[in-house]
Amino acid sequence: MNLHQLLCLFVLALFLNSCSNNSQTTKQPNVVIIFLDDSGYSDFSPFGQTRIATPNVTKLAEEGIMFRNFYVPQAVCSASRSALISGCYPGRTKVFGAHGPGGRGLETTFPTIGEVFNNAGYKTALFGKWHCGDQPETRPQNRGFDETCGLMYSNDMWRHHPESPDYWGQWPLQFWENGEITIEDVDSADQRMLTKWYTEHAVDFISKHKDEPFLMYVPHAMSHVPLFCGPGFEGITGKGLYADVLTELDWSLGQINQALKDNGIEENTIVIFSSDNGPWISYGNHAGTTPFREAKGTTFDGGTRSATIIKYPAELKGNRQSTQALMTIDLLPTLCEVANIPLPETEIDGKNVWDIISGKPNATNPHDYYAFTNNSEFQAVLSGNGKWKLHLPHNYRTMTDIKGKDGIPGKYDYSAKIELSLFDMENDPYETTNVILQHPDIAEELLGYAEIHKKKFFSEN
Incomplete structure (x- = not known):
């Protein structure tokens, strides 16, 4: 072989390698969103829990990025979930609180993340608690998800409710699969299997669709009361049922992560x-x-701040932490950007925050503020940089000395009230000291944002 032929082969090899690299970098990522229910910020070891081992969450944190200032716009089931899947504030969608059986939920005029990705050619799935509508057109099978299974609303909305069994007993707690009811009236034995069933469906979905882009949403029923865990997990920690439930949720994460690895798609999958x-x-x-x-159920950080980890080996260097403020409404536009998918034509409130997630130097939050509601009341704003939080005057619930135990709730005091208050979240993340007199200019700026938000979403009130 002469020199000319060798040079031609060398150039051809470079070209093929370039094409291969371009193909790899432009391949659309898979997306897996695991959304727990009522999980505390400190429930898992990377975020402060030390009582029980949660090795899979710890491993995810080592492989991904921990976000310590990640928020939901309302600290209640339906409002929070609808915000995640629509990219919209509850004030826009009017999905407040927790919708019960037969509830309308998220109107079909607001595209879901399932519809957006499904329309772009992704295979989509939802395995878990929906709670964004329990009418034919608002159930997940008709909201862009190809494969589904789970409950339409919270697992405590059943005939064994500890306080209102007669009320909730009017409706059977049904288990649905791919648009059909497969269990007419879920009982305790079924509840023990929920985490296992959702995990098995998730692992199977990954295996079936490893060769095409997919979006999988796994909103677990746990650790919402009533607490249940599957065979092999009850009593496993020796530290109570809640610890056992966390152990099974940690196992579930491990199963999903392992399925991504076994199918050779971990590198190109975003896990949230x-x-x-x-x-x-x-x-x-x-x-x-x-x-x-x-x-x-409050707009203080104990309600709205959620421990969050994002992993994407192809693009994100792992074992990092971020303290920049983000919110669930940002996930839809950000994931669309990364996957090169057009945003829905309808207006949304979230923004692309990929520069922050990817750790781009000097990246700043594109939001002037984030807004927080409790039911239909607008109560607080956080500056886009997460430094300052302003509470508007409002009542809130707090615990009395009557504590709950073993599935029976304690009593709330609903008479607690906060006046107009400014908190320095960088130096006082526990919202203990009102510094409004020391920083009237900051308070005025945030009040201006609050007026803008109120006028845009709550002017009829």
């Missing part, structure tokens, strides 16, 4: 691990923990 809100502390030893003020 988070929770819909903070712990439901009225349930005492059946609730998670948070170091922040208050908990679920």
